[in-house]
Amino acid sequence: MSKKVGILRFLGTNCDQDVWRAVENVELQPEWLWYQDHFSESDYCAFVLPGGFSYGDYLRCGAMAAKMPVMKSLSEAVNKGKPVLGICNGFQILCESGLLPGALIRNHNRHFIDEWVDLDLVSANKYWAGELNECSIPIAHGEGRYYVNEDELKKMEDNGQIWWRYRHNPNGSVSNIAGVMNHKKNVAALMPHPERAMFDWMGSQNGRIFFESLLR
């Protein structure tokens, strides 16, 4: 099996180097995918959309990145069942592209929040983080309030698409949601940054398991 993990970069992505190091640290092979690229999914075992401020968050966060050529290839990879992880802006891009339900809007308290949060697992994702039941990792976002309407939320809950919940809701997210999955569960995304919690000197190594679990 390929050990290559494609890391998508858009204009304004800025957590790409951190994700590269995280992937490298668990003995996988990171490879850049530029926003104009087309790729063949069979060369990769998984894909990560890192955080940042693609297109300066203009129009709506993630909206323009979601329309870039590389997303066409990513969408084909998703159809073929390849695992995808979206982190922060990557989560926003996946929602805007329609690969995940819902949207991420301005935090209810209007603040940019940069702090450690405690997360509780709701439904496990077999590719990312596995059976890790709870973790403490950092958030850093101004627009991280997850929103879906009640009907869609009910469907997602029934289908086990809620991945993580905040123990203490920092941003006003519907139903304390920090991370979700698509219907097939191969696309998963969260607002917190596992790549910022890889070693004890960073404050925790809870984030390691998100990437290590790909190898299992």
Place this chain on the structure above:
Amino acid sequence: MKVGVKVLPRKEILDTQGRAVESVLHQQGQEGVNCRIGKYIELEVPGQNKEEVSAQVKKMVNNLLYNPLIETYELEFYE
């Protein structure tokens, strides 16, 4: 033809920007005033046939300019 696209956050969505401005308006004595803030996008589209331009603009709006989950839109045509 010039077309304006007025985009507003849906009523059921908490409009944080609108609420911040609203609270300052209230501090200035404008009690009871409601404020919602969206964005206005002005497009210059080649072509003069209103029907064709309208279809083209709607395509752009649906494909990129608004997110139906959280926003509503209205078009304004300048003659």
